[in-house]
Amino acid sequence: MDVNKKQLRIALRNCGFIDPENIDQYIVRDGYMALANVLMQNNPQAAIEVVKKSGLRGRGGGGFPTGLKWELASKNPSDQKYMICNADEGDPGAFMDRSILEGDPHSVIEAMAIGGFCIGATKGLIYIRAEYPLAIKRLEIAIAQAREYGFLGQKILGSDFDFDLELRYGAGAFVCGEETALIHSMEGMRGEPTFKPPFPAQEGYLKKPSNVNNVETFANIPVIFNKGWEWFSSIGTEKSKGTKVFALAGQINNVGLIEVPMGITLREVIFEIGGGIKGGKQFKAVQTGGPSGGCLTEAFLDTPIDYDNLIAAGSMMGSGGMIVMDETSCMPAVARFYLDFTVEESCGKCTPCRIGNKRLCEILDKIIEGKGTMDDLTILKNLSQVIKDTALCGLGQTSPNPILSTIDHFWDEYVAHVTNKKCPAGQCKSMKQYIIDAEQCIGCTACARACPVGAIKGEKKNPHSINQDLCIKCGACYEKCKFNAISII
Amino acid sequence: MDKIKSLADLQAKKESLLATMAQTNEQDVQIKVAMATCGIAAGAKEVMDTMSDICEAKGVKTNISQTGCMGYCYAEPTVEIKKPGKEPIVFGYVNAAKAKEIVEKYILNDEIIEGVIPQNYQSIDN
Structure with missing residues (x-):
């Protein structure tokens, strides 16, 4: 393969190539050809078999085989079934689904119709965040165009299959990406997860068999039919087929x-496609899987990326957020950032998640403020394990992952915070000290004038000094000094 | 328009669209501006307006359209130019001034200018 390619x-085959508001441009690129073929062959079982053989797994993060999911939903008889698209993208820093919906909405519509035909659903619902107004607008335009051309509605493409789509708006709760919570939210109830079983394939939306897939999963479907499952399954690793958008x-x-x-390896992604670390700094870690995932270190740079390898490495594929960190990132602070997010997003239904995560967050605060002890690290580990084992849904069960993985890979950094009261990355304000080197300082007073709290004192043309009790560690003096007299320890 | 009623209908539709497209591809400069939320936030709308104004003023026959995200977040706004008979080229970091330069130098005079982003992916077509 070409090094540069x-x-x-x-999934992104049309993103950036076609006008998403013009259905003709989608048709030119084989749009709705897969749907037409599937309807012409009129054999849902055979179509499910194609998806199964392709090896496609859920791109929302779980990695459940899509064909198997469709088969389960197809086998539950009911007067009404639902095909649901999960477009409630909530990971911090992730925008794969938004890009697909804004760049190629028809691929999702086509795939949902194919899925509907396979499981026997005549209704499709797209659960999308209200924070994605442009994606919603383009989806609405696309749905209207698809209806006009007869790709949605009654007797699609001359067959006996009826299928139509509706949008449902989410208010932007992270937990609503969990399929049972998503379904409850669509029903107009609180977006809280419930215990599985019953699985949505048995009792989903309005207690009818339902199938929920992620946007990116759907975007792969038409290609699998157009180019064949053999082609699709020839890409990727033994257990993870195809591609992944990050x-x-x-x-x-x-x-x-x-x-x-x-x-592909992380090294190829970060250093070749990503062009390396900003400012020539050192690579430290990469976070995958969002708040449910973990951090991977240099040791994993050559690990091939697939569902199973990432889990074995203590992280997960997740929906595709990949955040690269350099040497100036403080790992306990990174863990704190994600925990803060889960505490905010916890629905509060189960105790381990509601209270446990709050306690984890407080312990991390203590460590970051330089007040932590070795006992705190033990509690942090034990409590994380308990939450993992006992929380009700995926959100709670995975919320301690950022802590566990950073403890695993950056144990020394945690220890430095609690025993030496030092932040090796130099990020934690409480452990920083700004000091003035009396030999370098010429007494220009620039720093004293920049200090917002008047912590710097000294006579003109004489070395200055910083009162550590008053200093708020804002770094204003450090930036002002032209003589490199101020250092951070 | 009439509904498409069969696979054969759809194929016929595709063929006729392809024929029209080939015709305009031969005559007009195709300009695509990445207009996902992120591109618009970076100023893609202004770039699109500027390009269409300048092209009109200079009498260049163009077909300007919006697309979704091209994936080059670091270089937004991005614009793809396809001149008749040439491979498409993507320009990054385009603002109003750059848009003017692209039209005047690349589109009108075939001058190679800075800001071209190398294609870094394979598509499913090859």
């Missing part, structure tokens, strides 16, 4: 939306 665009972000030169074959 490590990416392979399947939102590459953080301290990296080429921030972007990328799609790579499964099995």
